[in-house]
Amino acid sequence: MVERGVRAPALMGAVAALVAAGCSAGSGGDAACAAPTPAPPAETALMPAGLSFDHIGTVTHVVSTQGHFTVRAVTTKPIDEVTVLIQDAVTAAGYRPAGMDNEGFEAEVFFTSGAYAAGQALVRRGDCEGRWDIDLVLIDPDSAPPPTT
Known part of the structure; x- marks a missing residue:
């Protein structure tokens, strides 16, 4: 149970980083805007x-x-x-x-x-x-x- 609790915040952090990268001001936040x-x-x-x-x-x-x-x-x-x-x-x-x-x-x-x-x-x-x-x-x-x- 402790191991799951440790991995969840790390996973959430990785997901948040990916979402933020996809929505950065430079990218337009949308692959269609290439x-x-x-x-x-x-x-x-x-x-x-x-x-x-x-x-x-x-x-x-x-x-x-x-x-x-x-x-x-x-x-x-x-x-x-x-x-x-x-x-x-x-x-x-x-x-x-x-x-x-x-x-x-x-x-x-x-x-x-x-x-x-x-x-x-x-x-x-x-x-x-x-x-x-x-x-x-x-x-x-x-x-x-x-x-x-």
Whole structure:
């Protein structure tokens, strides 16, 4: 019985040390708050020509499906700045800005291509403090039907 009483405080101390280490100010207290993992080059190669997130944040996933591109990214830039940077990046890829709605905790940036609504970027507060998640969906302009006259 005495041995159990001696080990319990030692075990509790070890558990407390592990919990404190996991919740230290430097770690964010959450493994999910590690640096974002960049998408592999094979995925980033799927992005539309001219589209770059180099000045925006880390691209974490890219998918190209029939007629659409989806880009996911993470940034630490302020939401007011990142919405303008996204607009500039997508414009450089040949799309036109069509509006923006920024509520401070979430923002949307809309784009056109020719006569079509061509997509939007959604910026939302991330799970980690100071981070914003970006979901950009664009149509492939080459897949859009020609305009009717």
